[in-house]
Amino acid sequence: MRWKGREESSNVDDRRGGGGSRVPRAGVRAGGSLGIGGVVAILLLSWVTGISPLELLGALEEGGSPPAGQHQTTAERPAGEDELARFVSVVLADTENTWTQLMQAEGRDYPEPRLVLFTDYVPSACGQASSATGPFYCGADQQIYIDLSFYRQLSRELGAPGDFAQAYVLAHEVGHHVQNVLGILPEYQRVRRSLSEADANALSVRVELQADCLAGVWAHHAARQQGFVEDGDVEEALNAASRIGDDTLQREAQGYVVPESFNHGTSAQRARWFREGFRSGDMGSCDTFNARRL
Incomplete structure (x- = not known):
């Protein structure tokens, strides 16, 4: 992606550097969307404990605060992370432009989400979350949360390198915001409380796949801009989507x-x-x- 020098979003709340001890959790309260890192953590924990992933998810969604007695520490930013922060700000700005135009064409307003950059752990309206959660969207405060260290995990551990793979992850979370604006996410949260484990999982799959599709809609419009999307970028996003499928994560x-x-x-x-x-x-x-057919 040729992103340098492009417009950055004004809706970025940079909370990095405030520090915090690592909290070994992987979930957020109901109302939020579990991040990719959280999915990996839950699958690993399920394997070790023998408890079903949905039961673990339900327990983790109760939220919580950092354990008493843990002290605040000053986090040192890895080299290149400030540039990565500018990159996600550019991608966010482009999603804002795209979705504002698409929503206006449907006669709707598009309230822009805020992007919160954090280190180690962060409070949200959906509960306290750690970097193990991975990027996630909280519908209760209409904010997207990302610990930028996740992108190293995406490249090195999940086998999905490239800047457009990173953009896809953010666009997926923006897709959840679009669902929230359209009323889809609140309805999903309401309905799933009365469903069986199997039916709740099946409905969750449809919600997440729709967010993937909405990320693709953004990518379509991004690719139409001269000089923004380069050859091979879309393949990076498709590879990332493949690397974080439930079957691949569970098998690994x-x-x-x-x-x-x-x-x-x-x-x-x-x-x-x-x-x-x-x-x-x-x-x-x-x-x-x-x-x-899904």
């Missing part, structure tokens, strides 16, 4: 897959729905809830 974490526990979709599904959004550039193509 525990050596086998448990399809009934999937809550984000398989690698093939995630790549397919990102590709669908990228192909059409139309959020109307992202109706995963009525799709016969």
Whole structure:
């Protein structure tokens, strides 16, 4: 991506450097969207404890604060992280422009989300979360939370390098904000309380795949801008979508897959729905809830 020198968003709240001790948690309260890092942590914890991923998710969603007695520390920023902060600010600004225009075409307003950059742990309206949560969206405060160290994990541990892979992750969380604006996310949170474990997982998959598709819609419009998206960028996003599928994460974490526990979709599904959004550039193509085939 040729992003340097482009407009940056004014909706970035940089809380890095305030420090904080690491909190070994992986979840946020109901109302938030569990991040990719949180999915990995829950799968690993499930493998060790034998407890189902959904039960662990339910327990972690109760939230909590850092353990008493843990002291604040000053975090030292890794080299290159400030440039990465500018990069995500540029991507966020582009999503703002894209979704404002698309929403206006539908006769809707688009309240822009805020992006919170943090180190180690962060309080949100969806509960206290640590860097292990990974990037996540909290519908209760309409904010996206990212510890930029996650992008190192994305590249080195999950096998998804590249700046457009990083942009895809942010665009996916923005997709959850779009769902919130449209009323989809609040309805999902309401309905899932009355569902069985299997049905709640199945509904979660459709929510997450729709966010992947909406990320593809943004990528479609980003690619139409001269000099912004380069050759190979979309392939980076598709690779990232594939690397964070439930089946791939489970197979790498525990050596086998448990399809009934999937809550984000398989690698093939995630790549397919990102590709669908990228192909059409139309959020109307992202109706995963009525799709016969995911």
